[in-house]
Amino acid sequence: MNINEHGASIRFENCQKTFADGTLALHSLDLSVHAGETLVLLGPSGCGKTTMLRLIAGLEFPDKGGRILFKDEDVTRQPIEKRNVGMVFQSYALFPNMTVAENVGYGLKVQKLKADVIKHQVAEMLDMMELGALAPRKIDQLSGGQRQRVALARAIITSPRVLLLDEPLSALDAILRDRLRAYINTLLRQLGITTIYVTHDQEEAMALGDRIVVMDHGRVSQIGTPREIYFSPQNDFVADFIGQINTFEGPVSNRRMTLPGGILHCAHLGDGHGKLYYRPKDIEITARAGSEFGGVVHQTQFIGDRNRIWLKGVNHDLVIVDSDGRSDFFIGQEVGLRLRPEQMIRLDRQGGAAA
Amino acid sequence: MFTKLTRPLFLMMLPVLIITCTFLLIPMFRLVVISISGEDGLMIYWHALSDARYLQSLLDTLFLSVLVTLVTLAIAVISGLFLSRNHFPGKSVLISLLTFPLAFPGVVVGFLVIMLGGRQGLSAELGLFLDDTRWTFAYSIVGLFVGYIYFSIPRVLLTVIAAVEKMDMMLEEAARSLGASRLRVFIDVIIPALKPALIASGAICFATSMGAFGTAFALASGINVMPMTIYTEFTLGANIAMAASLSIILGLITWLVLLLARSVSGANTSPAA
Amino acid sequence: MKRTLSYYLQLSFTLLICAFMLVPVLMSMTAGLTNNYFQGLSSGLTLRWVEEVMALYSDTLWLTLKLALATLLVNLIAGVPAAYFLACSTSRWARVFEELILLPVAIPGLAIALALIIVYGGVQDLRTSWLFILIGHVLYTLPFMVRAVLAVLHSIDLKLLEEGAASLGAGFLRRFFDVIIPNCKGGIISGALMTLTLSVAEFNLTWMLHTPMTKTLPVGLADSYASMRLEISSAYTLIFLVLLLPLMIGTQWVGANTQKKQLSPSKPRHASLGKNDEH
Numbered sequence: 001m002n003i004n005e006h007g008a009s010i011r012f013e014n015c016q017k018t019f020a021d022g023t024l025a026l027h028s029l030d031l032s033v034h035a036g037e038t039l040v041l042l043g044p045s046g047c048g049k050t051t052m053l054r055l056i057a058g059l060e061f062p063d064k065g066g067r068i069l070f071k072d073e074d075v076t077r078q079p080i081e082k083r084n085v086g087m088v089f090q091s092y093a094l095f096p097n098m099t100v101a102e103n104v105g106y107g108l109k110v111q112k113l114k115a116d117v118i119k120h121q122v123a124e125m126l127d128m129m130e131l132g133a134l135a136p137r138k139i140d141q142l143s144g145g146q147r148q149r150v151a152l153a154r155a156i157i158t159s160p161r162v163l164l165l166d167e168p169l170s171a172l173d174a175i176l177r178d179r180l181r182a183y184i185n186t187l188l189r190q191l192g193i194t195t196i197y198v199t200h201d202q203e204e205a206m207a208l209g210d211r212i213v214v215m216d217h218g219r220v221s222q223i224g225t226p227r228e229i230y231f232s233p234q235n236d237f238v239a240d241f242i243g244q245i246n247t248f249e250g251p252v253s254n255r256r257m258t259l260p261g262g263i264l265h266c267a268h269l270g271d272g273h274g275k276l277y278y279r280p281k282d283i284e285i286t287a288r289a290g291s292e293f294g295g296v297v298h299q300t301q302f303i304g305d306r307n308r309i310w311l312k313g314v315n316h317d318l319v320i321v322d323s324d325g326r327s328d329f330f331i332g333q334e335v336g337l338r339l340r341p342e343q344m345i346r347l348d349r350q351g352g353a354a355a
Numbered sequence: 356m357f358t359k360l361t362r363p364l365f366l367m368m369l370p371v372l373i374i375t376c377t378f379l380l381i382p383m384f385r386l387v388v389i390s391i392s393g394e395d396g397l398m399i400y401w402h403a404l405s406d407a408r409y410l411q412s413l414l415d416t417l418f419l420s421v422l423v424t425l426v427t428l429a430i431a432v433i434s435g436l437f438l439s440r441n442h443f444p445g446k447s448v449l450i451s452l453l454t455f456p457l458a459f460p461g462v463v464v465g466f467l468v469i470m471l472g473g474r475q476g477l478s479a480e481l482g483l484f485l486d487d488t489r490w491t492f493a494y495s496i497v498g499l500f501v502g503y504i505y506f507s508i509p510r511v512l513l514t515v516i517a518a519v520e521k522m523d524m525m526l527e528e529a530a531r532s533l534g535a536s537r538l539r540v541f542i543d544v545i546i547p548a549l550k551p552a553l554i555a556s557g558a559i560c561f562a563t564s565m566g567a568f569g570t571a572f573a574l575a576s577g578i579n580v581m582p583m584t585i586y587t588e589f590t591l592g593a594n595i596a597m598a599a600s601l602s603i604i605l606g607l608i609t610w611l612v613l614l615l616a617r618s619v620s621g622a623n624t625s626p627a628a
Numbered sequence: 629m630k631r632t633l634s635y636y637l638q639l640s641f642t643l644l645i646c647a648f649m650l651v652p653v654l655m656s657m658t659a660g661l662t663n664n665y666f667q668g669l670s671s672g673l674t675l676r677w678v679e680e681v682m683a684l685y686s687d688t689l690w691l692t693l694k695l696a697l698a699t700l701l702v703n704l705i706a707g708v709p710a711a712y713f714l715a716c717s718t719s720r721w722a723r724v725f726e727e728l729i730l731l732p733v734a735i736p737g738l739a740i741a742l743a744l745i746i747v748y749g750g751v752q753d754l755r756t757s758w759l760f761i762l763i764g765h766v767l768y769t770l771p772f773m774v775r776a777v778l779a780v781l782h783s784i785d786l787k788l789l790e791e792g793a794a795s796l797g798a799g800f801l802r803r804f805f806d807v808i809i810p811n812c813k814g815g816i817i818s819g820a821l822m823t824l825t826l827s828v829a830e831f832n833l834t835w836m837l838h839t840p841m842t843k844t845l846p847v848g849l850a851d852s853y854a855s856m857r858l859e860i861s862s863a864y865t866l867i868f869l870v871l872l873l874p875l876m877i878g879t880q881w882v883g884a885n886t887q888k889k890q891l892s893p894s895k896p897r898h899a900s901l902g903k904n905d906e907h
Contacts, residue, residue: 059360059791079361080794091785093792097810106806107796158796360790362800367713368725370706371770375728378763382743383735389746434645437638451880452646456653458872460831462850463865467652470659475666475858477655508645537634566736569831569846573853582738582832589742599746602739610734 007194008070008161009035010056015066017051025051027219028066035071038188038195040209042202043241048218049198050166056196057164058083070161086155086193087164091171092147094139100150101126101135107158121157129153145176152184156191163188163195169204181207202242206230214238233347239277245345246283246319248276261314262293267341275347280308280322282343285329291336295319297329311335386599393596403600409584413604416581419499420564424557427507431556432549435515450516457509461502465573468502469493494576502570507563511556518552551620558616562609581605657869660862677863681852685864688848689871691758695844696827699765703773703823706766708816711777712808715786730771737832740767745836758842764833769826773819780815781808818882825875845871 010033017026026048033039041049054060055068058080062068068076075083086107094103105122113121126132129149134142142150148168155163168184169177185208188195199205205212206226214221214229214237221241222234233239236247250259252274257264266276288294295314300307306325310318314337321337329335391397403409438450456464472478472493482490492498522545530544546553568582579587581601589598660678663671682689714726732740741764748763749755789811793803809816831846838847845868852861 057795059794080791081361081797081799084797085795087792087795089788089792091788093785093788095789095792095807095811096784097807097813106793106798110797110802154796164795360794360800360803362716362803364713364717367709368717371710371729371774372725374702374706374766374770375731378744378748379731379740379767380728382740382747385747386739386743430645433638434642437635437642441635441639443639449642449646452650453642454880455876456649458825458829458876460829460846460849462831462835462846462853463829463868466849466853466861466865467656469853470652470655477651505649508649562734566738566832568736568738568835569850572835572850575854582736585738585742586836595746598742602736602742606735606739609736610731613734 007035007163007192008073009033010162010194010196011067011069012055013067013069015052015055015062015068017048017055017060017066018063025218026055026062029220031213031220031223033194033196035194036192038197038208038210040197040199040205040212041215042199042205042209042212043215043221044200046217047215049200049213049215051218052215053164053166053196053198056162057085057087083162084158084160085162085164086158086160088148088151088155088166088168090167092151094147094150094154096139098139099135100131100137100139100142103139103150104131104153104157107154111158125153125157144172145180148172148180149183152187156187156193159193161194163191163193165195165197167199168197170199170201177204184208206242214241216241231345233345235347239345239347244280244320246278246280246315247317248278248315248319250274259293259315261295261311261319261337262291264293264339265341268346276339277345277347278339278343279345280320281306282340283319283321284338284340285309285321285323285327286336286338288334288336291338293339294334294336297331297333297335299331300329311337387603390596390599390603395596399596399600400604403597403604408579409597409601412579412581412584415496415578416565417608419496419503419578419580420561423500423503423507423564424561427504427511427560428553428557430504430508431511431515432553435512435519436545438512439516439519454509454513456505457513459506461506461567461569461571462573463569464502464506465570467505468498468570468574472498472501493574496576496578498574498576499571499578499580502574503564503567506567506570507560510563511560514552514556515549518549522548554616554620558613562613565605565609653869656862656865658862659858660864660866662859665858665862677859678867681860681864681867684860685843685845685848685852688843688845689867691842692828692845692871695758695762695765696824698762699769699827700820700823702762702766703770704816704820707770707773707819708777708809708812711774711781711812711815712804714774714778715781726774729774732767733771737764737768737830738836740764741833741836756839756841761834761837761842761844764837765827765830768830768833769823772822772826776819776822777812777815780812784811786811814882814886818879818886821875821879821882825872825879828871828875 012029012031014028014030015026016024016028018024029052041052043049051060055062058075058078062076066076067074070083080087095106098106101122104125105118108118108121122135123132126135129152131146131149131153134146134150139147139150148171151168165184169180172180181204188208197205197208206229209226211223211225212229213223216237222229222238224232229238230242233242239245239247248257248259248264250257250264251272252258252266252269253271255265255267255269257266257269257274257276264276266274269276286294293314295311297309298312298318299310301309302325304325306322307327307329309321309323309329311321312318319337323329390399393399395402404413434453438446459467470476472491474489474491474493476491476493479489479491482488492501526544526548527540530540535543566582567580568586571578571580571583572586582605585598585601585605588594588601592598658669659665661673661675662669663674663676710725710729714722744760744764745755748760754760786808789807790803793807798806829846830844831850834844834847835850838844843851849861849864849868852864856864
């Protein structure tokens, strides 16, 4: 394909969105997306990520005062059909009245290209997406994964300035999702097109995003690379949303936190009330004897590659630990815990619910 | 939230709005005006409802329509349940045959009733054979009744079959697992489940019967159903005000019954049913 | 399944009803093809009554067809966009409009015809033209057209399909003709069949609106029932049934097809774990 131009950069200026019923779906927002970047909007349902995507698409318009720019062009009031965006919808929005080839070629037909040009480009695109054999089929004869790729092909064939993906994998089962995620990843790197990807799945977000925008209740919680988001969450919400996390909370004196399970060392905390964060796989289980910190096994689950263990008597909440799948624990077993300071998750700013 | 796509929505409605305003709203409004612009004014409605001839016609029509509705519903429930619950060869043909007369106009139905119960009809032949007298019923209220049943069955039957097919068989099985007899299941489970469909199709059946003109016209019977009375007032009596006021009374009754049915059943009493 | 007594009782009842629906039709058809109905079939079969009807009434046949097609045309041009409007609009006016369109179903045809005559009966050119009947037929059939299309529009994700087309650059007209119309084809077809059937068989309104120069088939039928011998009335009825038959078969065929489609949902939300999924 001749998709070598790098899409447009996108700028949000003071964009806020209030719906007709008065709900504030998106708080005032300034944000830049670089040309060619894949930006993932991540958050639970109702956090405003889809609204943001629809603002970029031109399916919603920001409240007065907000501006959206593609490169240097103000597109704020442009309807979607004028914006030259490619969009993949959650349930694909493939046209049931058209074949696979007709679906993929529709954008070109709208651009009034010649029939033989369309035919050629569609064939090329279908080959690239490994859909060649399906060209004459109707949409209802396709599997979910095939529909997914048809939707992608249809969206990118017109070389859009921006590619928008709205939870494109959520309608698929787990195995297919993993496979297509890898496929999309390769495709996006290859195309180098500016991409906005909406998802509620943090694994998907980290696998695909150059940067991730974590959203909560219509606000941006944090923007950063997957690593920044994972290892240095800026607040409780992000720390909690990106993978499981254990929060140890208690009184600190002399750089030691006193908890039901014993004493935790915390060199960086001053006296008073403190919080420490550890991911389940960063906590090591040791023998109870000789440990100054530990608890009792409350529940275990064997998940194949790991054992997930819930411990009580350590913290106010149950503590979750992931250990090697080959290890074996029984309920009621007393265990010790080793927490290494270098594996602690530090919140860059104590924001959000931490007070 | 509905999409903010650009589209000239109102323009799409415009042709129908123009048609409806010019040919329905304005005429209906004029009909009301005409009905009270006679020398009686509003009193004409009192006359329409107190004059023995008009009142008798209205009561006859109401009685006939209610009876037709009830009998049709009973027939449709029995045959509808049977047809949607049993599988046998020729079933789809049977359903097709039963619903084929759906499109017959009233005037043809009237003719078919004459075929059955007219002076040279089937029952007359049968009467001659058995009793040496021609049995005729086509020109009495029985003929009207038979005709109305004839054009009501296909409509109501289709609705009942569709409703039975949508019914949750599990409810019935649950009731039977609790020891309910067939009759109990029918009364406690099947009829309540079919109620919305029965009310909706019953209301349409009633409204159609109230307004039916062709059958009565073809049978030319002594029974003056409302539409016939209106027609006679208009053509023979040239009493336009009375024809208008009777039409409005008739229209109000059918419209109210349909409205009531819709609010009671919550089901769709619209034409596609 | 064990066939109980009640099964056979219900079967007999249903067959009886079927006979009630069918016998008079068959009798009328025979009468139309018999030399002398009072002597019975022994008098021989003939097409002479049919020919006589064609000589007497063929203009009613053509007018009926013309009316039905014209009604269909108006319904397509006005009704389909209106259904689209009703499916899209969330405004309170949309509900009012919907009620308004459906009104002619609730009001007896006689009342509507009377109202039309009162307002437009004085316009001689219109009163004596077939267009006057067309108005009545459009009012009466439009609700069925709108409903049929609306039902399909409600069953598909109209908004999603339109957004999909818009994201590919399609403006309103393109979306309407490329995506909306093809995807409510089923509703349009069943609405069209209903329009044709209802128009061909309309009597209540037409009887009031017609003039001696503008007689439709059902009006001609009423005429023949009142004044012609039984064989001619029957032959005429036979012609009418033959005209109606393809429409009825079409309707049943379309109905069966949509039912089949509903039974095999075309939208599996989750792809199966099938191996043939990705090659």
